[in-house]
Amino acid sequence: MTRLILIIFLCANISSYAQESSTFDDKHFIEYLTNSLKNNDVNIENKNAFLKESSNYWNDRKLDYNLHPENYEKAMSLFHENQEKFKEIVSAANNKMNNRIEDAIKNFQNLDDRNTFSKNSILFVGSSSIAGWKTSISFPEFYIINRGIGGMNMTEIIQHYEILIKKHSPSVIVIYCDIDIEQGKSPEIAVNAFKELTRKIKGDLPKTSILLLSMKPAMIDDFIGRNIRKNKMITNELLLKFSEKENNIQFVDLASPMLNVDGKLKTDIFINDGMHLNKLGYEIWNPIIRNILLELTK
Structure with missing residues (x-):
């Protein structure tokens, strides 16, 4: 479910959030992801915040990431750990996707x-x-x-x-x-x-x-x-x-x-x-x- 939500978020919504630039440089994004993993409050608000910040960060760097993925190994590892942390939190995006296909x-x-x-x-x-x-x-x-x-x-x-x-x-x-x-x-x-x-x-x-x-x-x-x-x-x-x-x-x-x-x-x-x-x-x-x-x- 998390991956489906993130697909929607990164693709259709690189349209909304991704209009913004990331508020984090590389160092502070890693700090954000590290602190997110330490936070025991696994809820929809924190998940949405994680998706928003991650979408903005990766959108700004997707070209450089594809050219130099080795520069982002730590950030990507922490990012995937956060994905796993929030994977059980279901979003309304799933119902929206199902309705769109039926339509x-x-x-x-x-x-x-x-x-x-x-x-x-x-x-x-x-x-x-x-x-x-x-x-x-x-x-x-x-x-x-x-x-x-x-x-x-x-x-x-x-x-x-x-x-x-x-x-x-x-x-x-x-x-x-x-x-x-x-x-x-x-x-x-x-x-x-x-x-x-x-x-x-x-x-x-x-x-x-x-x-x-x-x-x-x-x-x-x-x-x-x-x-x-x-x-x-x-x-x-x-x-x-x-x-x-x-x-x-x-x-x-x-x-x-x-x-x-x-x-x-x-x-x-x-x-x-x-x-x-x-x-x-x-x-x-x-x-x-x-x-x-x-x-x-x-």
Whole structure:
């Protein structure tokens, strides 16, 4: 729960709090985190204060952190300890996220009721990387349906499978979702959800090709929680191994092209929140996906 709240806080709310600059320099932020750990009052007020101060601090330094993470080892360790301390404190942000997803599903249902879609469509489904992708502009040669919802995890995709996927009977389904890992689930649990979804698709739509897109590294991975980047990469490896044993399922590595030759993440491919791709980011993804779609539909 803590990670979901922090995702909302750091992304949508790098919009509110992150308009402010941090009141702490590096030394005083470490002192603040240390004192926060010593404070035995674990309540929503202290949690909100921790989230606000941390959001402002990391937002100011997210670029430098990605270039020089070694300079922030102590601060990051203390930050993760505080995340663990407050993880049992539930926020109203969870209900807001659930309501937003349900509203988006209803909007898609209303859209479907008013339109007819090609049976040779390419369906993009998943979380915010799909929702923010201008897929019809990026792939004008195809009939595109985009059913992305920011913050939607794999369980929610499966829950709304009939509306999001089955009813469209697409020729190709492109799936991206990193929310399960960002919510703190293990790579094994995340991959099991992908397996469950693909079983449903193959059972109902046996001729449909499935593309599993790799989880992307993001500038704020470490701010979301401990080992988020590591667990994304482990999940990618497991999805690759799974896809190699399956017919009509292909794993697509979009993560490697997002790295510089030194292995560090390209920082100019994200919007200001450090999580979502900008035009440059999607320009890395587009030709990779286009070539695969052309091969699958020729």
